[in-house]
Amino acid sequence: MVGLHATETASVYLSAWARVHDVTHADIDRTLYDDRSLVKHLAMRRTLWAVPTELLPVIQAAASDAVADTQRRRLAREGAQVSEPLRGSQLGPAWRGTETSSRLPCPTATSPVLVVPMRAASSRL
DSSP states (O other), X not given: OOOEEESXXXXXXXXXXXXXXXXXXXXXXXXXXXXXXXXXXXXXXXXXXXXXXXXXXXXXXXXXXXXXXXXXXXXXXTTOOOOOOOOGGGHHHHSTTOOGGGSOOOOOTTSOOOOOOOOSOOSOO
């Protein structure tokens, strides 16, 4: 399993419960908010996905960059002032009052892939 599709933030939990044996609400919360090894990300078809942090650059390049470009062009057509997104070292000055060293390190596309075995049936649903 590469990631979990979710139609809204709460359905990340439903997706996990349907696929991962004996996972609890607390397990998912810890993975998302304490360990930060899973991240919620808006990707293809403008829907929410929960993916391993290590895979975020891959998902971003494969599915999200095109969505962002399409949305940026749509906003520009509708009259919004749209600028190019800030990237890399440009982000530090944009977030006034924060030190770049205090932010989470950016995952790389060369990180190992997380493999989670799927179960056939769920007793939770």
